[in-house]
Amino acid sequence: MSTTDLWISITALTLTVLLGGGAAVMGLFSLAFLDYCPPESCSADGAVTAVAAALLIAAFVGAAGLIITIIQFTRRKTAWPFAIGTLVACVVVLIIGAIGYAAAVGA
Numbered sequence: 457m458s459t460t461d462l463w464i465s466i467t468a469l470t471l472t473v474l475l476g477g478g479a480a481v482m483g484l485f486s487l488a489f490l491d492y493c494p495p496e497s498c499s500a501d502g503a504v505t506a507v508a509a510a511l512l513i514a515a516f517v518g519a520a521g522l523i524i525t526i527i528q529f530t531r532r533k534t535a536w537p538f539a540i541g542t543l544v545a546c547v548v549v550l551i552i553g554a555i556g557y558a559a560a561v562g563a
Contacts, residue, residue, distance in 0.1 A: 457529065461536050465525055468539035472518050472546050479514065479550050483507040486557060493561065502560030510553020514546045521545070 487507055493500045521542025528535035 457532055458534075461534055462529075464536040465529070465539040468536065468543045469522055469525060472521065472539075472543045475543070475546055475550070476511075476514055476518055479553075480511055483511055483553075483557075490561065497562035499560045503557050506553050506556030506560050510550055510556065514549045514553075517545045517549060518542060 487504060490500055490503060493503075521538060525535045525538045525542070528538055
C-alpha cells in the first residue's frame with residue numbers, strides 16, 4: 457500500500473465529511489431563517505425537500521465512497537480515485553441541492 461495513496465484518500469474522505477457537516481449546518485440555517493415565504497414566489501415545502509434530498513443523497517454517496525475506498529485498501533489496490541470521486545460526487549449533489557433550494561424560494 458502506497459503512503460501517498462493512503463494520505464490522499466484520507467484527506468479526500470476527511471474533506472468529504474467536513475463538506476457534509478458544513479452543508480448540513482448551512483441547510484439548517486437556510487431553512488431556519490425562511491420566515492417569510494410568499495406563496496406566489498416561494499415554496500417552503502420545496503425548499504425543505506431540496507435541502508433534505510441533497511443532504512440524504514450526499515450522505516449515501518459519502519458512505520458508499522468510504523466503503524468502496526476501504527475495500528480497495530483491503531485488496532491492496534489503488535484507492536485514491538474512489539476517495540476523490542466521492543468528494544466530487546458529493547460536491548455535485550450539494551450544488552444541485554442548492555440550485556433546487558434557490559429555485560424553490562425564488563432566488
